[in-house]
Amino acid sequence: MRIATGLAATAAVLIFSSQTARAQRGPAAVSVAEIIQKEVASGQTFVGTVHPIKRSVIGSAVGGRVAEFPVNEGDYVKQDQPLAQLLTNTINLELTAEEAELDLRRYELNELKNGSRPDEIKRAKALMLAAKAESEYQTKRRKRLESLYARKAVNDDDIQQVVSESIRADEMYQEALAAYNLTVEGPRQEKIDQATARKDMQKALVDTLASKVVKHTIKSPFNGYVVAEHTEVGQWVNSGELVAEVIALDQVDVTVQVLENHIPHVRLDMEVRVEVPAIPDQVFTGKVALIVPQADVRARTFPVKVRIKNTITDDGPLLKSGMLARAVLPTGAKQSALLVSKDALVLGGPSPMIYVVDHGEGDQKQGKARAVPVRVGVSEGRLIQVMGDLEPGQQVVIRGNERLLPGQDVVVKEILPPDAEPQAKAINTNG
Template identity: 40%
Template sequence: MTRNVAFTLLLTLAASSFAQAPKGPPAAAPPPPRVFVATARIETLDEPKSFVGTVTPLRKSVVGSAASGRVEEYLVNEGDFVKKGAPIAHLRRGIIGAEKKAAEAELEVRKAALLEMENSRADEIAQARAQLAIAEANQTFQHGRAERAKQLLNAITKEALEEAVSHEQQAEATRNNAAAVLRLLTGNTWEQKHEQWKARIAVQEAEVERLSEQFQRHTMFAPFDGWVTAEFTEVGQWMMQGDHAAEIAELGNVDVEIAVLEDYATKLTPGVMGNVEITALRGQRFVGKVAIINPQADARARTFPVKVRVENVVDERGPLLKAGMFARVTLPVGEAKPLPFVPKDAIAIGGRSPVVYVVDTTAGKSSVRPVPVTLGVAQGQWVSVGVGEIKAGDVLVVEGNERLRPGQDVRAEAINISFP
């Protein structure tokens, strides 16, 4: 009990001492965040008009089989991404593969024979010259022996004379044979044989190329980078030449197909920039460029097909813009009129509608005010907004607007953004 009373008194004294201690100056408030700003402007351009359209692949290909056979391997599934040249399916290739290996082996044999012929030529020529020298020496010896036998006709038998003459004839034939061998190695005949072997190799190379082409035809490859959008076969199925294996769509860039009235089509040229809004992506906007204007109109609707090209966003989930999505494209094709323009970096997207932060300065203090805007056409680093939403001369935050709050004080620093 005594111990508890003492502890209580100690806490009371400590609290009293803390309450009577002098207080220091209040902590200084942090300075307002620094932002970079640019000034809105008015430019006279064609009034933007909106058109509805559909996202389509930049390219689409139905990959078919170049040969007949049974599917041995099917390597893709719908939704898979494939690189250009990647195999999609293999037909059975056992027999054609064996023929290809045999042709390649025969080619190596012919190349080795030609190489041996070329490398041994110098030794064969030296050997032929030595044999010719031996044959010539033997011919000289036998000729002298035969001449001596003729001079001693009365002193030797007829058989001995005939033997000497025969040896002379054999030596001459041996010498002629050695000379012929040397001519074959050093004259045009060797060159002709050399060309013949080269021709044999060329023929075999063509055969290997033919069989390699046949072997490749038993595999279907992706014609470009893209996504598999359809499967048409499976392992074990028999395919005839020309049968479909898979459909590949290129979605790294996509086209938005729209129908433009003839009154507006005359004001369009390839390269015109416009905004593309995707409804399924909560109104997310992209910048597109007119790529193709079909000169043939739809006779009933009096509209021209136009393709607006957009760079897609691809991540681990695949392409953000998918074929068949509904899109709205805004292009400058109306009557010329003054339009307010703001820098693209001033637009904050993420809420229910795009906003820009306008900097108001009063009594030397600057604060921000959010203004919802309706986006129009793009011009370089600038984009038009709805008439009346922003005035010329409004100061807009272009850097540092990610975490601003309405009415927040800021320190503004101006930067210059050139207009095309």
């Protein structure tokens, strides 16, 4: 009774204060929709807290001195954006040297894989042919002298010298022939495999040093906001020591504790209306994202998380972590209720209200806007339950109600379905 009296008093004040202003304004063009009556589950309000969907307390993977710390609490950071940089001068020098060694190993391997150059084959062939010619000459000379030796035309020393030179020339030819064949065939596969193994070992060493360099740069794991700093430039951090804390707020979870006798009525993906007292001029709608099946044994309550898409502006997220919130969950049997479009609600005053269009006799295009204070209940899609001095079938303003004054003349430009989609608004989501 006291609530109804207070709402009526509020409406009276609004009407009185707007009498002068509405006399100076012409009819306002508005879009309307009807109030409908429907069976909906009875709701109950649960107090909860806004939480980020992701929170990461980021530590350093290695020890080192902080050379750069470019972020501050409250800064928006993108995924993989550096949060802190440790000194890496010594590692960078080692990495440069090992990368040069790796290049050398690669060049050696490529040289083996490419085999002999055409000029090298030509040179080996020329040496082989020269050795062959010398061997053939010495062989013919030996046969001639052996014939003379048989006739006692030469002595033993001469024939021994010729035989020795013939054998030497033949061996030189065999050596040149083998060298030519090796040049044509190229390196052995075993040599290539050894060079490949040396290159792989060197690459692993380079990768190890590069990994150390990467670990000296602490990065953000996702898009979000820095909410805590745990170090500063010049400070030494050990492996595993905390550097910063980042939370993601593109979506938020409102966590409420639901009594065990109400939890059977809560379902996943159920649409839920959420109010945030710090933002009284907006009503948020989310869905049940998680029902934790473990109760607090002392209170016999189950945690329920309602996920809401957040609005990100240049000034930061609209919903911030830790805000107080109230979620209205359908937790009882169905009952008859009056539903209106969510766009009909005018928020920001002492209580929510809607504008009902009172038409003159026989005129459905013109009328007066009457402010009706309401209490809101459960939501269902684009509709929301309202309680107040209302009746089914009445027309309420859902577009053009932002600047209306109680008692102002209106012109109905269109009648929309109760669940009509809202007009698109440009929202900055880049953080």
